[in-house]
Amino acid sequence: xxxxxxxxxxxxxxxxxxxxxxxxxxxxxxxxxxxxxxxxxxxxxxxxxxxxxxxxxxxxxxxxxxxxxxxxxxxxxxxxxxxxxxxxxxxxxxxxxxxxxxxxxxxxxxxxxxxxxxxxxxxxxxxxxxxxxxxxxxxxxxxxxxxxxxxxxxxxxxxxxxxxxxxxxxxxxxxxxxxxxxxxxxxxxxxxxxxxxxxxxxxxxxxxxxxxxxxxxxxxxxxxxxxxxxxxxxxxxxxxxxxxxxxxxxxxxxxxxxxxxxxxxxxxxxxxxxxxxxxxxxxxxxxxxxxxxxxxxxxxxxxxxxxxxxxxxxxxxxxxxxxxxxxxxxxxxxxxxxxxxxxxxxxxxxxxxxxxxxxxxxxxxxxxxxxxxxxxxxxxxxxxxxxxxxxxxxxxxxxxxxxxxxxxxxxxxxxxxxxxxxxxxxxxxxxxxxxxxxxxxxxx
Amino acid sequence: xxxxxxxxxxxxxxxxxxxxxxxxxxxxxxxxxxxxxxxxxxxxxxxxxxxxxxxxxxxxxxxxxxxxxxxxxxxxxxxxxxxxxxxxxxxxxxxxxxxxxxxxxxxxxxxxx
Numbered sequence: 001x002x003x004x005x006x007x008x009x010x011x012x013x014x015x016x017x018x019x020x021x022x023x024x025x026x027x028x029x030x031x032x033x034x035x036x037x038x039x040x041x042x043x044x045x046x047x048x049x050x051x052x053x054x055x056x057x058x059x060x061x062x063x064x065x066x067x068x069x070x071x072x073x074x075x076x077x078x079x080x081x082x083x084x085x086x087x088x089x090x091x092x093x094x095x096x097x098x099x100x101x102x103x104x105x106x107x108x109x110x111x112x113x114x115x116x117x118x119x120x121x122x123x124x125x126x127x128x129x130x131x132x133x134x135x136x137x138x139x140x141x142x143x144x145x146x147x148x149x150x151x152x153x154x155x156x157x158x159x160x161x162x163x164x165x166x167x168x169x170x171x172x173x174x175x176x177x178x179x180x181x182x183x184x185x186x187x188x189x190x191x192x193x194x195x196x197x198x199x200x201x202x203x204x205x206x207x208x209x210x211x212x213x214x215x216x217x218x219x220x221x222x223x224x225x226x227x228x229x230x231x232x233x234x235x236x237x238x239x240x241x242x243x244x245x246x247x248x249x250x251x252x253x254x255x256x257x258x259x260x261x262x263x264x265x266x267x268x269x270x271x272x273x274x275x276x277x278x279x280x281x282x283x284x285x286x287x288x289x290x291x292x293x294x295x296x297x298x299x300x301x302x303x304x305x306x307x308x309x310x311x312x313x314x315x316x317x318x319x320x321x322x323x324x325x326x327x328x329x330x331x332x333x334x335x336x337x338x339x340x341x342x343x344x345x346x347x348x349x350x351x352x353x354x355x356x357x358x359x360x361x362x363x364x365x366x367x368x369x370x371x372x373x374x375x376x377x378x379x380x381x382x383x384x385x386x387x388x389x390x391x392x393x394x395x396x397x398x399x400x401x402x403x404x405x406x407x408x409x410x411x412x413x414x415x416x417x418x419x420x421x422x423x424x425x426x427x428x429x430x431x432x433x434x435x436x437x438x439x440x441x442x443x444x
Numbered sequence: 445x446x447x448x449x450x451x452x453x454x455x456x457x458x459x460x461x462x463x464x465x466x467x468x469x470x471x472x473x474x475x476x477x478x479x480x481x482x483x484x485x486x487x488x489x490x491x492x493x494x495x496x497x498x499x500x501x502x503x504x505x506x507x508x509x510x511x512x513x514x515x516x517x518x519x520x521x522x523x524x525x526x527x528x529x530x531x532x533x534x535x536x537x538x539x540x541x542x543x544x545x546x547x548x549x550x551x552x553x554x555x556x557x
Contacts, residue, residue, distance in 0.1 A: 221493060224493075226488060226490050226493075226495050227490060281489075285489050285492075287489070289489060289490070289491075291490055291491055292491065295491060331491050331492060332491070332492040333492075335492075336492065345491065
């Protein structure tokens, strides 16, 4: 079936080889911009294996492969989906008044060397496409943190394909697509530089839906062993941080001052949030924890994502402090009070981090950092609360969309093939029962 | 024949092995274990999830000895393993019914070597 679909989709692409337009006004490809986007695409790709280790280190030994496998399989499934129709739905010619992209670019038909307005006029269209693919890949992988240690692998595969198509692709179109009704390309003008809404809020809210639908792990919270390998978790966090420069600074789509500013802001926010979380641990639990520090850093990087290219370094510090405090409160108090089992805090860190960062963008966005900012954030005057209101409205829409749609998709998958492994399989572990492998041998 | 089992602090292992060698006790099986005595464990915290009374890392020694060597074995372990602080561990001595050397089939005190 897939092979047939590939052939069908590839046919127009083969029949219509993408070549640079011969029109006199054809924009020139800039080698610096192109190099930066391709490098950034590779950086963002590395984030998903990084996420695999971040999550993998935090689960129990018997489930480490299941998490690594789900993350790596997300790369495979979503990459194919993106080429066949995902990219077209997200960034293709607008349909239905800003709601979805058309199918004109299915199978990457016409997506070649020629730059594509209005996205970026100095970089090959194919480079922009592959860069955006890596965002589509990591977003459903973030949700894995909520369902870790109890989800069937088959259910994960089906869910990922459906969620990417029905939740991520429309959302990417609304915020970043040409004509999308929320974004800067003819929409409300929401500021989301690199995916606070599209990536973090959407994954985080669906993560919350997942913990509600799936329920707790057996024995949660008293009988769940601690992380089996915090060193792997730190390695993963380090790779995520490294890749995040491509995620945020690459979102300038040019090798320019905005990219440099986003790079600086990204690093500052991650560092400040890691510091803040460790300090909170130190004060409240007598010791700063490694897990707290890396969790804070990831939360800070998630929070600065929507703001990165629109803020000054001081704005980044502001966002970083909030990103250290809000997810910390959620993970420390809210989770225990409400009693939900968000295994690896995908909602607490990414969902709340994304919400905080997107709202805070409406406070600290500054035309001084990026001339593309039409309305300054509340703190910088000249724009009043106008931008903040747009940010808040968008956040509300994205929360409802990703939570409700996530809930529906999860319920459907549950009814059709079942989301959870059975009790025996959960006890034995997902590595053996889902993959017939173990991460670590005991003898030799 | 006796079977001596000792739980000691991991950082005292080298000293205990040295003292055993001095007393010509060479055969020993060593395992890394976790456990808890009167010392109790240090509670671990993972994102606010408290692991109360966590277990502490210890080292376990198992030594089969002939009766003549029991006291020497106990002396070596206590001398090498004592730090004076809580958590130095314990020694258990159990009667050993049989001992068989796999290579030759020898049995009894001879097989202990």
